[in-house]
Amino acid sequence: MTPLPRVAWIGLGVMGSPMAENLLRAGYPVTGYTLEQHKLDRLAAHGGVPAPSAAEAARNADVIVTMLPADADVTAVAHGPDGILDRARPGALLIDMSTVAPGTAVALAAAGAEHGLRVLDAPVSGGEAGAVEGSLSVMAGGRAEDVEAARPLFEVLGGTVVHCGPHGAGQTVKAANQLIVAAGLQACAEAVVLLERSGVDVDAALDVIGGGLAASAVLTRKRRNFLDRDFTPGFRIDLHHKDMGIVTAAAREARLTLPLAELAARLIAEARERGDGGLDHSALLRGVERAAAS
Template sequence: MTAPLPRVAWIGLGVMGSPMAENLLRAGYPVTGYTLEQHKLDRLAEHGGTPARSVAEAARHADVVVTMLPADADVESVAHGPAGILANARPGALLIDMSTVAPRTATALAAAGAGHGLRVLDAPVSGGESGAVEGSLSVMAGGPPEVFAAARPLFEVLGGTVVHCGPNGAGQTVKAANQLIVAAGLQACAEAVVLLERSGVDLDAALDVLNGGLAGSAVLTRKRHNFLGRDFTPGFRIDLHHKDMGIVTDAAREAGVALPLGALMARLVAEARDRGDGGLDHSALLRGVERTAAP
């Protein structure tokens, strides 16, 4: 007889969290969800999930609690306090933070969770909204190997690349490196697009050949339509990438590493946000290149 799948509490049903929770429901996992917006809870119910009225209610009977939230303060808010996850999850439950937060936040959460008898992983993801919908995310996990092994079947529903990166905090360090590479890739693509257009080159043809050679990248593949159509509907907002570049900067400082390109990208992303582009997709870095290009 097949053992029942673990009961999952999913905290945070945003652009990424909703489709991820829905993929678990399609795979047969029972999912109870909590978020602040009623329409997102209604969406969860429409897909077969169970809305909860609070974090505590969602976590109380779960085998696995997953958080997918915008920033460190949000994770800390739902984890701690008498109404939080740590105080209400049953001992032995698995707590997986799939948000993107600072490595030090991840290690502190793991220590606090252990004090409450919980097994904790940090498991941020890359792949954006499309990867969340497709179940093709890259999952980079930090924590004890045996805890990662217990969580792996769930991760494999959500992602096509699932990797154990080391101890608690390692997943978040890898995610910081990921966000640095993505920001640099977006900026390089944006500059190339403006150069090609201003030079009178057939942009479609140029991007075809570029993506077939060493310049090819997931950034160019996934964001091509954004660049071509100037469609900056948010899949991953500049506001969030700004937050992530702060994590990159902090992680570099703690490691004693100079990141010249990282510092430049942190400034360019901050400038885009200051110009009012924070709510746009991060491919809107193209707008900054266009603003500085010669008329």
């Protein structure tokens, strides 16, 4: 039986930790690196091997996965003084599953090729629950043969794996995804407040709404967050703010006016300015309530 490829996992946050743990459960040998010791301890408790640096994690890996908060983090891990590009084994597959700008993905692919690496951008959707369940949607950009090489690993992490096109295409699709999620969150938040203020049985209303054309994963996944006002972060407003910056930049590059994207970006920015950046993005409901009280 052919052994599974050795995986280096860089970034063990809300999404990264359960994703790495799913690979460990599937039998992949995983060496991981992140800045927080308690997250390395969690990896070790699940059978992974902590590394002292990203470069050391990547040194002998067949597949290197980065799952980091933003473009600057990905660039630093790749190109920094102890960067993975200089330490990775030629021929290794570098998969960035972070959400970054399409241009960052294209630049990483070019730099990786100069070091003999195969590179994919493969951001995901599904939030913390999807990461835990292994039901994420994986949107991959890069060469078709590299996507196929990564598919067994992707299928451990997600229920939907799609090759979206060349380098950067996965990130463009993720930008569109984040626009739809932002609009859906705001619409659901406004609907919940409308129902509550109108004296309607909100649970009953959401049951029937969820059975019709307005049904959505946002409504299903975030229903209890809205109703219980539980904004424990699964995906923070700060990160969605970053993603909406990618959306608006992509729209400018495509010479498009996207009115709803601009409104959603503004509402998310206002939530951050009000101190809600560390809350789950379902906390957009707080902005609806503030507006209702004014």
